[in-house]
Amino acid sequence: MGHEHEHVDHSELSEIERRVRALETVLTQKGYIDPAALEVLIDTYQTKVGPRNGARVVARAWVDRAYRDRLLRDATSAIAELGYTGRQGEHMIAMENTPGRHNVVVCTLCSCYPWPVLGLPPVWYKSAPYRSRVVRDPRGVLLEFGVTLPPDTEIRVWDSSAEVRYLVIPERPAGTDGLDEEALSALVTRDSMIGTGLARTPAEV
Amino acid sequence: MPYTTHADLGGRPDFGPVEQNAEDSVFHAAWESRVLALTLAMGATGCWNLDMVRAARETLPDYLDLSYYEIWLGGLEELLVAKSLVTAEELAAGRARHPPRPVSGILTADQVAALLAKGSPTERTPSGPARYRLGQRVVTRATPVDHHTRLPDYLRGRTGIIERILGPHVFADSHAQGLGEDPQWLYTVVFEGRELWGTEAAPGHRVSFDAWQPYLEPA
Numbered sequence: 001m002g003h004e005h006e007h008v009d010h011s012e013l014s015e016i017e018r019r020v021r022a023l024e025t026v027l028t029q030k031g032y033i034d035p036a037a038l039e040v041l042i043d044t045y046q047t048k049v050g051p052r053n054g055a056r057v058v059a060r061a062w063v064d065r066a067y068r069d070r071l072l073r074d075a076t077s078a079i080a081e082l083g084y085t086g087r088q089g090e091h092m093i094a095m096e097n098t099p100g101r102h103n104v105v106v107c108t109l110c111s112c113y114p115w116p117v118l119g120l121p122p123v124w125y126k127s128a129p130y131r132s133r134v135v136r137d138p139r140g141v142l143l144e145f146g147v148t149l150p151p152d153t154e155i156r157v158w159d160s161s162a163e164v165r166y167l168v169i170p171e172r173p174a175g176t177d178g179l180d181e182e183a184l185s186a187l188v189t190r191d192s193m194i195g196t197g198l199a200r201t202p203a204e205v
Numbered sequence: 206m207p208y209t210t211h212a213d214l215g216g217r218p219d220f221g222p223v224e225q226n227a228e229d230s231v232f233h234a235a236w237e238s239r240v241l242a243l244t245l246a247m248g249a250t251g252c253w254n255l256d257m258v259r260a261a262r263e264t265l266p267d268y269l270d271l272s273y274y275e276i277w278l279g280g281l282e283e284l285l286v287a288k289s290l291v292t293a294e295e296l297a298a299g300r301a302r303h304p305p306r307p308v309s310g311i312l313t314a315d316q317v318a319a320l321l322a323k324g325s326p327t328e329r330t331p332s333g334p335a336r337y338r339l340g341q342r343v344v345t346r347a348t349p350v351d352h353h354t355r356l357p358d359y360l361r362g363r364t365g366i367i368e369r370i371l372g373p374h375v376f377a378d379s380h381a382q383g384l385g386e387d388p389q390w391l392y393t394v395v396f397e398g399r400e401l402w403g404t405e406a407a408p409g410h411r412v413s414f415d416a417w418q419p420y421l422e423p424a
Contacts, residue, residue, distance in 0.1 A: 021299065023243060023296060025299050025300060030290070030301050033312070036313070037246055038239070044321065085324070086321045086323055086324035091327065106215075110212055110263070119231065120241070122228075123233075124226055127224065128220040129222060130223045131214040135359065138407075144225075145223070152408075152409065159215065159414040162417070163327040163375070164371060164391075
């Protein structure tokens with residue numbers, strides 16, 4: 001059909017790019033999607049939702065004992081107090097790391113992850129090596145992330161099998177008594193809230 | 206037709222070391238972000254639920270050879286064709302050949318923020334009491350099932366302790382098969398590492414997962 005000529009030269013596209021372009025074109029032509037909505041969705045997860053949200057939750061828990069208690073009792077509500085709600089964070093549980101117990105989160109069956117507080121999961125979290133190994137040899141996996149724990153520390157692995165999503169509250173580093181909430185949140189890494197890292201010390205920032 | 210998942214990876218050997226990525230790497234190519242957005246936008250049409258999406262992805266025959274967003278793309282194409290929203294011929298041609306099927310809603314740009322903020326909570330009102338109590342010993346179902354399930358292989362036939370009662374939740378196994386929400390009590394069950402991995406488990410290693418009541422029997 002000659003009138004349906006292409007306006008864009010697609011010859012430079014890779015096979016996967018062509019396939020995605022074809023899908024998007026068909027869905028748009030059928031009227032199933034609003035192209036403007038796609039832009040808002042992408043912008044949301046590229047620029048608005050990410051691990052800085054979770055870092056604010058953790059920093060608040062470090063400075064505010066009552067907030068920390070609410071977070072451990074009902075994480076969904078406590079996290080919503082800071083404005084983080086919704087998709088892939090509908091039912092939240094927060095676990096506190098302590099000197100005797102370290103928590104680490106995985107989804108062995110797919111890639112379940114608390115989007116409102118951590119954003120989209122990193123590639124390693126979704127990868128076969130992490131999903132297969134962390135439930136079986138968490139110490140070995142943590143070692144690859146540079147985390148060594150005392151031999152008598154309990155390591156609890158949380159396999160996110162249902163619609164509950166898990167947030168680790170890392171231990172507050174020593175020597176941070178004088179820091180305010182904002183400075184503290186800069187110490188909280190994405191990995192420390194999954195459990196494959198520790199919060200940074202002020203010297204490491 | 207037998208149901209085969211390729212996504213049940215817990216405890217499987219031979220996948221090698223974990224390759225880490227920086228915190229600011231969300232997408233590695235523009236097409237990945239398009240796939241994410243197309244998946245979320247089509248999810249909003251109400252033609253399927255998240256458990257059906259998981260089933261479509263985990264049954265892709267080449268699952269283990271695909272990158273993450275290739276899996277998402279494959280799952281989305283499967284569902285679109287299965288629900289007759291598009292044809293395989295249309296996908297191959299890159300243009301619509303047939304009129305659209307009616308869907309229950311089209312996500313517009315101004316609705317995105319509210320949709321994401323609301324999410325899809327799965328907790329439901331109890332219709333009866335929970336069968337198990339905190340601290341009770343339970344054993345997970347030993348036999349595999351011929352449909353989507355959220356009971357991983359490595360946790361089948363294992364004894365653990367009820368640690369938390371999470372309320373009735375939409376039952377993924379039923380939901381994925383189009384059998385409705387079928388809410389069932391959900392529990393956090395904790396297992397000793399030795400129960401799962403024998404003597405290779407380090408002391409103090411425990412694994413917990415969230416089990417719907419039909420996965421469990423009293424130990």
